[in-house]
Amino acid sequence: MPVATRPFGHCEDGREVHLYELQNSSGMRACVTDLGACLQAVVVPDGRGSFVDVTLGYDGAPGYLHNGADFGAIVGRNANRIAGASFELAGTTYHLAANDGPNSLHSGPHFWFERLWKLADGPRQNGDGSCQLTLNLLSRPGDQGFPGALDVFLTYRLFEDGRLELSFEAMPSATTIVNLTCHAYWNLNGHAAGSVLSHELWLDCDRYTPSDARLIPTGELADVTGTPYDFRSTKVLGRDIWLVPGGYDTNFVLKNDERVERVARLTGDQSGIWMDVWTDAPGLQLYTAGGLDALGKGGVHHGRFDGVALETQFFPDAIHHKNFPQPVYAPGHPFVSRTVFAFGHAER
Structure with missing residues (x-):
């Protein structure tokens, strides 16, 4: 079946949680839950007749x-x-919760990814063989401390050629910050395979944004040449990681000029599975999970460096750096962004 829906548990207030499955004719599957609109599984062929789940996740709603x-x-x-968990827009200062020392991280602690989203469309198969679903979240005025309401739609679409597309559209009721991303962790050897430090990575980036000890950018756009941040030629992810305290948690400056272009390739050293990232976002956060400690699917323990996130985004703390692209949107000017994860494998 190209699309399927099954129970996935319940929220603490008793509301039912669902898991939606999209599948193409090659057997590739993407599973999404309406709890947080989270990407729960991506199962891809490895070229040896097997299928590999390449993203970290949980088995159910809890x-x-x-x-x-x-x-x-x-x-x-x-x-x-x-x-500083605060920012100014149009002469008004807005205060957010400080959940990362004195700063705001991912707009917590009232995270979107722990809320039940509504199914707005699908899951359904399209005439071209692709299948998709759309989830919706209405973020109320003042949610998380931000001005105005924000009506968000996220469409997951799986294509016959192995592309998984995430399309965002968010309509604000007032001038506000909008900076949305998918925080999937990838392990292209399989979600239970352990360290990703032998994966290979290529990034189409000449510059990155250096940061202070709390990962707040200094405002500089620095050249990657001669630094551990130079991935312009494909290299093993762990080759220079020990030169970066705690591992990579770094924003890279993309060269796509707000067009959907290929900006990264990650390759699993054992599986031969590769993943290309295409996006129109101005930045990409490379996070090698230096602080990871969690039990995932099948009771697997995921520790340090057991996954890698490639988060397409506006730059961190962009609102305080006017030389950065600005994540500010207003009524009649919706946030629209698209990221594609395209999968393939080396011939075995």
């Missing part, structure tokens, strides 16, 4: 209700950090 690891999470209203 894990996603307390998703401290952010597995597969859809992050809003602002992904990443805002310094």
Whole structure:
């Protein structure tokens, strides 16, 4: 069946949680839950007749209700950090919760990825063989401390050629910050395979945004040449990681000029599975899960460096750096963004 729906548990107030499955004719599957609109599984062929689940997640609703690891999470209203947990728009200062020292991280602690979203469309198969579903969340005025309401639609679409597309559209009722991303952790050797440090990574990035000890950007756009952040030629993810305290948690400056272009390729060293990232976002956060400690699907323990996130986004703390692209939207000017994860494998 190209699309399926099954029970996935319940919220603490008794509301039912669902898991939606999209499948193409090659057997590739993407599973999404309406709890947080989280990406729960991506199962792809490895070229040896097997299928491999390449993203970290949980087996049911209880894990996603307390998703401290952010597995597969859809992050809003602002992904990443805002310094001082406050910002100014149009002469008004807005205060957010400080949940990462003095700063705001992923707009917590009232995270979008721990809320039940509504099914707006699908799951259904299209005439071209692709299948899709759309989830909706209405973020009320003042939610998480941000001005105005925000009506958010996220469409997951799986294509016959192995592309998984995430399309965001968010309509604000007032001028506000909108910076949305998917915080999936990838392990292309399989979600239970352990460290990803032998994966290979290529990034189409000449610059990155250096940050302070609390991962707040300094405002500089620095050249990657001669640094551990140079992935312009494919290299093993762990080659230079020990030169970066705690591992990579770094924003890279993309060169796509707000067009959907290929910006990254990640390759599993054991499976031969590769994943290309295409996006129109201005930045990409490379996070090698240096602080990961969680039990995932099948009771597997995921520890340090057992997954890698490639989060397409506006730059961290962009609102405080006017030389960064600005994540500010207003009525009549919706946030629209598209990211594609395209999968394939080396011939075996």
